[in-house]
Amino acid sequence: MKVVLTGASGLLARIVARKLVAHGHDVIGIDVRPWPEAPDGVDMHTVDIRKRAAEDVFRTTRPSAVIHMGTVTHLLQKSEDRYRINLGGTRAVWDHCHAYKVEQAIFIGRHTYYGAAPDSPLYHTEEEPPSGATQFPELADLVAADLYAGSALWRYPEIVTTVLRVCYTLGPSHHGTLATFLSPSRIPLVLGFDPLFQFLHEDDAAEAIVVALEKKARGVFNVSGPPPLPLSVIAHAAGKRTLPVPERLFRALLGRFGLPGLPQGAVDHIKYPIVIDSMRFKKTIGFRYEFDAEATIESYSAASSSGSARSTST
Amino acid sequence: MSLASALLGPVTIGREVRERVDRLELPFSRFGVDNYGISKKHLTYWFTLLGVLYKEYFRVKAYGTEHIPRRGRAMLIGNHSGGIAIDGAMVIASCLFELEPPRLAQGMVEKFLNRMPMASLWFNRVGQLTGLPENALHLLEDDRILMVFPEGARGTAKLYWERTSLVQFGSGFMRLALQTKTPIIPFGFIGGGDAFPTVFNAVELGKRLGAPYVPVSAYLLPLPLPVQLAVHYGEPMRFEGTGNEDDATIEHKVNEVKTRIAELIEHGERQRAGFLALPGRT
Numbered sequence: 001m002k003v004v005l006t007g008a009s010g011l012l013a014r015i016v017a018r019k020l021v022a023h024g025h026d027v028i029g030i031d032v033r034p035w036p037e038a039p040d041g042v043d044m045h046t047v048d049i050r051k052r053a054a055e056d057v058f059r060t061t062r063p064s065a066v067i068h069m070g071t072v073t074h075l076l077q078k079s080e081d082r083y084r085i086n087l088g089g090t091r092a093v094w095d096h097c098h099a100y101k102v103e104q105a106i107f108i109g110r111h112t113y114y115g116a117a118p119d120s121p122l123y124h125t126e127e128e129p130p131s132g133a134t135q136f137p138e139l140a141d142l143v144a145a146d147l148y149a150g151s152a153l154w155r156y157p158e159i160v161t162t163v164l165r166v167c168y169t170l171g172p173s174h175h176g177t178l179a180t181f182l183s184p185s186r187i188p189l190v191l192g193f194d195p196l197f198q199f200l201h202e203d204d205a206a207e208a209i210v211v212a213l214e215k216k217a218r219g220v221f222n223v224s225g226p227p228p229l230p231l232s233v234i235a236h237a238a239g240k241r242t243l244p245v246p247e248r249l250f251r252a253l254l255g256r257f258g259l260p261g262l263p264q265g266a267v268d269h270i271k272y273p274i275v276i277d278s279m280r281f282k283k284t285i286g287f288r289y290e291f292d293a294e295a296t297i298e299s300y301s302a303a304s305s306s307g308s309a310r311s312t313s314t
Numbered sequence: 315m316s317l318a319s320a321l322l323g324p325v326t327i328g329r330e331v332r333e334r335v336d337r338l339e340l341p342f343s344r345f346g347v348d349n350y351g352i353s354k355k356h357l358t359y360w361f362t363l364l365g366v367l368y369k370e371y372f373r374v375k376a377y378g379t380e381h382i383p384r385r386g387r388a389m390l391i392g393n394h395s396g397g398i399a400i401d402g403a404m405v406i407a408s409c410l411f412e413l414e415p416p417r418l419a420q421g422m423v424e425k426f427l428n429r430m431p432m433a434s435l436w437f438n439r440v441g442q443l444t445g446l447p448e449n450a451l452h453l454l455e456d457d458r459i460l461m462v463f464p465e466g467a468r469g470t471a472k473l474y475w476e477r478t479s480l481v482q483f484g485s486g487f488m489r490l491a492l493q494t495k496t497p498i499i500p501f502g503f504i505g506g507g508d509a510f511p512t513v514f515n516a517v518e519l520g521k522r523l524g525a526p527y528v529p530v531s532a533y534l535l536p537l538p539l540p541v542q543l544a545v546h547y548g549e550p551m552r553f554e555g556t557g558n559e560d561d562a563t564i565e566h567k568v569n570e571v572k573t574r575i576a577e578l579i580e581h582g583e584r585q586r587a588g589f590l591a592l593p594g595r596t
Binding site for chain 2: 120121122190192194229230233237247271272273277293294
């Protein structure tokens with residue numbers, strides 16, 4: 001199958017690209033960031049998904065599926081830029097899919113869509129509305145992009161649209177929110193809170209995306225792996241020590257004295273859990289994760305962090 | 315109670331708790347945590363404290379525990395008795411200490427507690443989740459024991475002279491029971507109102523602390539008296555339906571449960587009066 005992969009130079013997307021090639025698919029990568037060492041079977045186009053050149057990739061290659069991973073999650077990026085890239089990019093992907101008769105389009109969203117709140121259910125199902133953006137405005141663009149992609153289910157019924165809300169990933173690449181949060185030797189916690197965190201090995205996350213493609217699953221799906229664990233348990237299993245800090249101090253010191261440079265809204269994500277119920281994905285797709293929590297944390301700890309990308313993302 | 319037994323009590327209880335927590339049929343991972351974040355380590359500390367209260371301080375008598383299923387989903391539905399949730403804690407303790415195999419009853423905690431540091435952490439680690447229909451449904455579908463006080467915060471607000479009465483019942487538990495085909499085990503909790511005789515609910519103070527109100531006891535201290543408590547479980551009640559019935563139908567079924575609980579309370583109070591009247595017993 002000819003598959004366009006947007007955001008192909010991202011660390012998780014690279015794993016997806018390799019997996020697609022291994023499954024015998026032809027990958028057409030689109031990303032403004034180059035990927036010089038892209039393996040055989042990946043045809044990279046260093047273009048912006050919102051620009052004419054990206055449309056030309058669709059026109060000339062005529063893909064049968066698109067996996068849209070080209071969203072910006074860096075909280076350090078200006079909000080307006082993120083909004084433009086994330087919403088404009090998502091719109092462009094589905095418009096091109098419609099114009100060039102692409103059969104399937106997959107949006108890779110995040111479980112942070114549901115938000116972390118003291119009065120929200122422990123297990124979130126796909127039917128729940130997003131509450132993430134109210135306390136955490138920096139998430140608004142990703143929530144909007146998720147809903148926009150989902151609206152393609154009725155706007156373009158001829159396209160098999162799949163929205164995957166994937167939990168945090170962890171693994172040797174040291175990529176992603178949880179990996180970044182776990183990188184210091186002392187992990188700051190908000191005193192008196194120890195939320196459950198759900199994570200999936202990055203290889204399993206990539207596998208889930210590829211399986212969703214091959215099974216042509218239409219609809220919205222939560223994607224998670226092993227049962228969640230308290231943040232302190234994850235930190236200790238990764239060989240780190242925890243440092244509980246009273247909330248007021250925690251908020252006042254964000255970005256200083258070794259505390260992560262997070263927006264105020266992110267503090268709720270260290271106080272309350274975001275746990276998703278992925279039963280629908282397991283039943284519809286038959287997805288089974290390979291790495292349990294212990295093996296996932298081990299693979300993260302064992303990998304040298306040197307040279308790995310560090311980012312502050314949602 | 316001699317000094318030696320007072321000191322040895324918690325040690326013996328701690329040993330029993332460890333053994334019983336080990337036998338809980340919950341899917342603990344290698345990290346000792348289940349899929350709701352319930353932690354064996356936290357359960358052990360918490361149940362040791364509850365055990366001292368259950369066995370030594372309140373000397374709780376549990377009757378009819380044979381009505382609680384050994385496995386599978388069930389709902390424990392009862393009255394609130396006492397202003398500071400001793401009732402819930404002792405019902406949970408009775409399920410660990412009296413059932414074979416021991417079981418963990420999971421209550422529905424008031425939302426404001428999840429905002430409080432420490433309270434949030436501990437309630438979540440011992441399986442007492444925030445009171446939301448989605449959480450209740452998930453637990454029942456996972457074949458857990460759910461403990462619900464349909465009187466809600468109105469029930470813990472009962473004053474001393476109202477202690478054996480029942481206030482209005484919410485109906486959410488009945489819709490959930492019908493939807494998930496869960497047997498209801500009614501219970502009457504006796505003595506909580508004597509252990510913590512609320513004479514006044516401080517609403518303003520509560521608001522400042524982020525709670526609906528703070529119950530104030532007759533002797534001002536927020537500590538319960540060492541009064542003997544009892545819990546009477548009744549036979550399982552099974553209701554037919556889908557959970558989508560109109561309010562009047564649901565209300566009728568809720569009243570059946572409420573009546574049964576009132577009977578259990580009456581029976582319990584009578585038994586207690588007789589028990590207290592026995593010569594040489596106080």
